[in-house]
Amino acid sequence: VKLLTVARDLQRRKSREKNGLFVAEGVRTVEELLRSPLVIRGALVSPRLAEAERGRVLGLALRERKIAVEDVSDDELGSAADTESPQGVLAIGAVPDRTLSALEVRGNARILVLDAVQDPGNVGALIRTAAALGVTATLALPGTVDLWNAKVVRSAMGAHFHHFCLPGSWEDVDRLRTDHGVALWVADVSGEPLGASDAPARLAVVVGNEGGGLSADARRRADRVISLPVAPAVESLNVAIAAGIILYELRP
């Protein structure tokens, strides 16, 4: 099967899940993928890539690493890409095999839990932020956009490749609480203002759906509901910015 066909098919979540593959688009993301330990199944390259020096170098690096490179037209590349202009390159990577049971939760731990966060750009920004702030793992609960969606991967700028992010369930969250003594703090406008950090050593922070507010599942389990003070004229902070502030404030 041609790589172009595979890449196009990977635009569907079902295909990504069945094949355990994802697409990384653009020079920077593919560079990060090359630097990571993830397996790369192949790459599509169009003439546009060689137009800039950085792209040309990347094209050479792909071939040096003996990665299967398929030359396609700019239009063909576009037909497999989520972005309008994927900068002439797209790589097919293998989704890393991550399970929550493999996660070592000891000492100070911070876990970010995404409860039905639907916007791919926001989820990408959340993963990038969690990685930057030293969060141990990010768990994407049902209702959250697929972590390996091309737009999520692009927005996270390579953070997926080293940050331990994976899909999960509320049962997984419960196991973190019972087996690892992780406290659950949930962010919601109804919560008490985030104060001076008296955060427990092991803490999971739940952020939710951009418009939908706190879910019943989150409310039921919350050890604490926290909020950030926001000026009255503004409805809310962006979910990724709120999470960034909370994770920074509560850093160990």
Added chain:
Amino acid sequence: VKLLTVARDLQRRKSREKNGLFVAEGVRTVEELLRSPLVIRGALVSPRLAEAERGRVLGLALRERKIAVEDVSDDELGSAADTESPQGVLAIGAVPDRTLSALEVRGNARILVLDAVQDPGNVGALIRTAAALGVTATLALPGTVDLWNAKVVRSAMGAHFHHFCLPGSWEDVDRLRTDHGVALWVADVSGEPLGASDAPARLAVVVGNEGGGLSADARRRADRVISLPVAPAVESLNVAIAAGIILYELRP
């Protein structure tokens, strides 16, 4: 002149600046514009708007406010819009007349300075965040994307309409320093880690170009260069998230 022609023309920055007009797209942004004190010159409405109850209500509200409404096709609306699917509505608003000299800087003040921030989504998120965190004003320096670009307006989700954001120059920044005793702290990876908040009462925080780092203009003027601790594997935080953390940490 038809409103459709005006709206299409406003996709160009020059036209926005010459006419003092901007375009607000989508149900939520137009709702916020209606709630604001800004002058609305007219609106374009396509059949799609009435498909959802919230849109139908907005269409009625526009007509009740005696705003000039031009009915167009979905395709015509799309031709004037930045978004692919502007939800059947687009309004033309008057850019509010804001000058830095009108700004009252007393007591505790926080000013956000955008030094060549180019991504419209980031600038929109920065304005939304500044508004939410009670920042006094946001100053967009040369090299920053036009604040009234449709994508910036959309990303800020209505924050433009009540938050005092405006274009400015380094000379304006100098005037804030000399005339109002505003200290200038510049965010950059080279800076000293942001510590416990000993921030001065009047503080301007400068954030810069996503890729370009600290400008010479910013470095020369900086009373302090500050950074956020970031995990080694990650190049940086997104500029809007970094600004959110810094503005929250340094809130008065």
